[in-house]
Amino acid sequence: MEMAGGGRSTLDNLEEDRHPELVSRSNADEERHPELVSGSNMNGPENGLYVTRDLGDIMDCNHYIITVPTPVDKNNRPDLTPLYKSSESVGKMLKKGDIVIYESTVYPGVTEDECVPVLEKYSGLKFNEDFFVGYSPERINPGDKEHTVEKIKKVTAGSTPEIGKKVDALYASIITAGTHLAPTIKVAEAAKVIENSQRDINIAFVNELAKIFNKMEIDTNDVLEAAGTKWNFLNFRPGLVGGHCIGVDPYYLAQKAQELGYHPEIILAGRRMNDSMGQYVASEVIKLMLKNDLKVKGANILVLGITFKENCPDVRNTKAVDVVKELQQYGAKVTIYDPLANPAEVKHEYNLETTKTIPTQKFDAIVLTVAHKEFLTMDLDVFKKQHSVVYDVKGVLNEWANAKL
Template identity: 45%
Template sequence: MAKQGNQDRIAVLGLGYVGLPLAVALARAGLDTVGFDTDSTHIAALRQGHDRNGEVSGASLRAAGTRFADDPADLEGCTAFIIAVPTPITDAKTPDLEPLRAACRTIAPYLHKDAMVVVESTVYPGVTEDVCGPVLAALSGLVLYDDIKLAYSPERVNPGDAEHSLQDVVKIISAQDEDTLDRVEAIYAPVVKAGLHRAGSIMTAEAAKVIENTQRDLNIALVNEFSLIFSRLGLDTLEVLEAAGTKWNFLPFRPGLVGGHCIGVDPYYLTYRAEQLGYRPEVILAGRRINDQMGKHVSHELIKALLARGANLAQARVLVMGFTFKENCADTRNTRVADIVTELEAYSMRPDVYDPWVDADSIAHEYGITPIATPETGVYDAIIVAVAHKEFTDMGAAAIRALGKPGAVLYDIKGIFGKSGADLRL
């Protein structure tokens, strides 16, 4: 029998925003933990105490005692495998499960009787058992549910948010049976101080995860649609929301760009599975269509404002401040700011992109955009504050306006400077 509970030797696969904090927390709690990633450069940096995403400090990396590995052979002897790899979508807006399958293929040769595999990646209901399980069994030669124990515990990581860390957010756990669920609980209980919620089944936990962000996506889509309507009425959306918010049960959502690894992706996992079952989810897909067009809407509003000032679009200089999918983090996955840049380029404009949080090389590789190191002063015809980084809020509207020419258009997407601080906002 494999060692039970917190006596397991644990491997965490995928050391990004989800896996790295988990691997560090488990090791800090005294659990024997290997952190595995296929990116050798990333592993080398972690061994030197550097997290390229800025989520885990060097001191925490050094103090935790996590062993970092990029050689699959280092997985030998592990009894519990936690998979925390990305689950993105394809260009066709369908689930891309290849990273998850690849992780299963990697660990399969190192599975022994009573090995436990816990999936943390966001998936649609059924993936852990119907996709991961068969791969693990076929490549290991072991019997699923007998020799290999399956579990699912969805991540609830919010990049750049120190207030809602791994230990501070209730974590859902699920497994194939009660004994395996007890084993999962023994692993996570020492690091999740907010408590654990034991779901009734793996599919229940998978479904719970995928609807968390779908609900938020739809609420943002609703206020984004409000914004589209109110812009045609000449109304200030944030003023309307402030007035409506005086009612006790009005939800405080605000318009904005919806990107990132969760909200802009997870709904497509649920809709994909629904359509496989013969049901077309009209409301969820409508929300996705609205949110996916907001970058184009921002660009068109800016272009109209420039044309109203008599600007020549081909010669107009535009500064886009912020490129990450949200404020105060380096994460650019599925950022919708890219849509703004693409749309402006379609009108023969060449915007400067400035973001003090991003790695310039990774942006150039992923999006074909080379961000500038520092904005020039007094040269821009328009400035878009796309992300509410603390550096930008600290600057204030006047200092940002000083980057532009006299009379330059300031588009404050997040509304961080108030109505009088900008010419345009969602």
């Protein structure tokens, strides 16, 4: 858990249990978070940031920022446990006049209806009389060194108009791109959750187009390039949709809609389409192998990339895993090469072996699932047997690819 106030932050036991190295890793970890400014060692009181897991160290703060994960469970239902635990920790320290700001992506109403009661319970204070809350959804783009946090406009909101202005001023002091003060916290919550839902739906549309055009033997990327010559055509590309945002957040909005008696057809249809793409890619690889008289069972297949997006080490909710496990279901022996992913983390999360070392053996098939820059200039011939095939999920391998999404 990240809580900031007076230039201090803490990581609670929940994150400590999942990633015990976080507190001991005192410097900004550029390998794990390449979107950070190079060499930005901010830790230490002299640089404005103090990292601790001892709540007693931040008792004197008057602003607390909570930005914890908001995952879904195995049934794709919102899991608010991190928010509840964080709110409990902060509630035990709250004093009169304090402001608690949430940044986690949620469905409208979570901050005031779910988190505030926890704060009241553990603080013994009265909401909007003794303490206040704000909301400003995080918009960081993992792995993006161009759109860093200060360059992304911030949506802000407060539990009262006055608190809204204070929260807005706090972020405006560091966000050079500016801020947008929403009229209510629920509006700000809704704005964030539809950002990711909109992107998910648009990608689902082009994924469906890819399936259709593949049957027509038309290159999907060629179609999108031609259509993109019109000024108002939206530039989305087919692919695997994972990560801790786009592949998760639509379920939060859908869950709330269903609680209110409305079945969100488009949102859930988009999720079904995107969640099916790992299985689809694997089946296309198998078809490609069979067309080239390659035996599938026992075949050696190289998968290039296991992270959820290119040039980023994050493996949370990566759909490249779906491709790997589906290929294994066919009896193939899969080797995963990813120069950025942490092998220990992949093993812990998915029970899969990965390597950061370039393989030396030859493979019957090569599947590029993630367009890391290291892969774009790689000589794939070193991995190929005489009749090997290459499947390109991202459409970046050009003449190397025998087929692509």
